Amino acid sequence: MKINNIWLLAILLIGFTSCESDDDTLADPAIEDPISDGPSPVYTSGTADFTTFVAVGNSLTAGYSDGTLFMRGQETSFPNILSQQFALAGGGVFTQPSINDNVGGLLLGGTQITGPRLIFNPATQTPGPISGTPTTDITNIVAGPYNNMGVPGAKSFHLLAPGYGNISNFPAAANPYFIRMASTPNATVLEDALAQNPTFFSLWIGNNDVLGYATSGGDGSNPITDQATFDGAMTALVSSLTANSTNGIIANIPNVADTPYFTTVPYAPLDPTNPSFGPQIPTLNSVFGALNPIFQAIDPSRIIVFSQTAASPVVIQDETLTNIAPQIFGTLMASATFPAFISNFGLDGNNPLVVQSAAGLLANLYGQSRQATSSDLIVLPSSSIIGTVNQMTADALVQAGLPEAVAGQFSTEGVTLPLEDKWVLLPSEQTEIQNATTAFNQTIANLATQYDLAFFDVNTFFSNVATSGFQAGSAFMTADYVTGGTFSLDGVHPSPRGYSVISNQMIGIINTKYGSNLPTVNPVDYTGLYID
Incomplete structure (x- = not known):
């Protein structure tokens, strides 16, 4: 009763091979700005100060995509894109804890502990790991602080935890990504962020407080953070980041059911025409x-x-x-x-x-x-x-x-x-996740109001993408796996194009909140899917 090539069967059911999306989902065409004979625009920061921009968060802030961190992915992180636009209105240098290669993945003393990134093979119409071996060893610590303080895997309360970057605590109570970038072994992520005296910040955290439970199928191995812990952590983060009257933008938590990680595999994939079934x-x-x-x-x-x-x-x-x-x-x-x-x-x-x-x-x-x-x-x-x-x-x-x-x-x-x-x-587990997401997002919205911050309702935005799609320049983006252009091959994290659209949404909100006039980027300049 063994059914071979079920992945290929799933591909046929999902319809990868019959995709009618335009080619810009799979490629990265060069788009040149039109030549203008008029004067160059003058960009201003309004009431914001972009001199020292610090981004705090998890993998979504770090630029994680296709199942890992890698150099090309980090270059298209939304904070890096924002920093380039901020530079037009007084923003300074923006540093990131770069991975050593474009293979992705991490080593510990020469032993691989996280895998390389995923790529899509057009010939076989299947995703799979890129060939190559990671070269970034977490024992080679390049201490920050960095402007991009996104730590993949971090939950809200992890940003306040001493020793989260201490290799002696790994793997029980330390994060491999923070180990290689922490200023000292026992520094907290928040401490390293504050050490730079940010004049503007972004905070997007809390996804993993529910996502870990969801991606583990709600099996109990990665429980949802309790409300009191989440509220306490978020309050501490926001109050600390705004202590010097610093401006910033805060984002909420998207519904996991709007991502292809949970919507791609059909509940009924067993095809009677499959000769093995x-x-x-x-x-x-x-x-x-x-x-x-x-x-x-x-x-x-x-x-x-x-x-x-x-x-x-x-x-x-x-x-x-x-x-x-x-x-x-x-x-x-x-x-x-x-x-x-x-x-x-x-x-x-x-x-x-x-x-x-x-x-x-x-x-x-x-x-x-x-x-x-x-x-x-x-x-x-x-x-x-x-x-x-x-x-x-x-x-x-x-x-x-x-x-x-x-x-x-x-x-x-x-x-x-x-x-x-x-x-x-299961439906009961989905209800648990939805209830927690709603409650956590209410906390985030309340803090944005209390501290007078720009607020990005990414939950509603991703929901709209999932239900109606999104026109991004000449590219129409959806939440479909592989073909949609919004999400990377891990099914959770955005693609470079997805991150560019997130950046544009944030720029519009920042401009409205603080009276700046920053330009957006062209999403078609960013690939929707890596094939190499």
């Missing part, structure tokens, strides 16, 4: 046919059927369901036809221990299972495992006494082996 459907329906009467009696929503004429949903584990493993086991053991049923799979139906083992296997696998619905969000990385054999599960089943072939049959991810919680955001 279609022929298995009768056998699969026979297997679940032994369980569906039990599901029908207890909870009909758990019935599992694979269609021979349309794409079928994956099978998932839903921990919000009552575990009915005892009922499944008891019913199968009491069934007069179950021994004959398991004999069809090469098992000895006349051996009571084998019958008991088979009943226990089915009970444990499907006690909290169901097929996915359109209300479930399947995370992007699941595309690489759906339809593959989970070897750990298969090995465990072999050790439990099942023949190797049968063990493999019952270890196919999303088909006979329900997808783990980490691969799926």
Whole structure:
């Protein structure tokens, strides 16, 4: 029951190969400014002072894209783009803790700890890691402070944590990106930002306070920050950054469901025309046919059927369901036809221990299972495992006494082996995320009002991009994976073009708030997708 090339199947369903977007999504055409015979415009900062601009935040501030930091990506970080426009009205030098190469990724004492960046291969129509090895070792500390104080992975309270850049605390309580840029091992991110006496700042933090929970499928390994901790951290950050009457701009948290990380993989990707899956459907329906009467009696929503004429949903584990493993086991053991049923799979139906083992296997696998619905969000990385054999599960089943072939049959991810919680955001988990995002964004909005700061409602902006698209110069941008031009290949962080549009939105808000007249940039000057 192993389904090969499920990623290619997903591509076909998503429609990468039938994309009708214009070519500027995949390329980086040169756009020349029109020649003007008139006088050069005079740009002013209004009531703002751009002399020393410091950007504070996480990966979105650092310029992270395509799954990592790399030099080209950092050059198109929104703070770097802003600094270039600020320079037209008195802004000074803007420094960033540059990665050593365009491969991306980090080393620790020569051992790779984060991977290289993703690129898109037009020939195969698939994303994948760029060839090459990272050369940036976090033991080679190039102490700041830097104007770009964006630290990938940081949550709100991490910016206030002493030792967050101390390599002796890694990996439990230190960040590899901050280790290589901290002014001293025990300095905080906020301290290093304030040490530069900023005259203008940007603060975009809080995404990871909910995003970590979301990208882990809400499995509990990366919990949402509690409200009191978030409020305390944000208040401390904003009050400190504005202590000298410093002006700035603060952004809120986008809804994770507006990013392709959660919207690209369909809940029903199992295509009956796939030659590795279609022929298995009768056998699969026979297997679940032994369980569906039990599901029908207890909870009909758990019935599992694979269609021979349309794409079928994956099978998932839903921990919000009552575990009915005892009922499944008891019913199968009491069934007069179950021994004959398991004999069809090469098992000895006349051996009571084998019958008991088979009943226990089915009970444990499907006690909290169901097929996915359109209300479930399947995370992007699941595309690489759906339809593959989970070897750990298969090995465990072999050790439990099942023949190797049968063990493999019952270890196919999303088909006979329900997808783990980490691969799926259930509706209940989405509600938790949405509630936290709404509450956190209210805190951010209140602080923007209290401290009279420019405020960028990036949540609403990304929502509009996801629902209606966005016209950026000659490029029409959407939130579609690969083809949309807004997001990079990691499905969460913007592409260079996405960052340029964010910069333009901020420039417009800054101009309105502080009376400056900074020009925007041309988004088409920035690529929507790296292919090298």
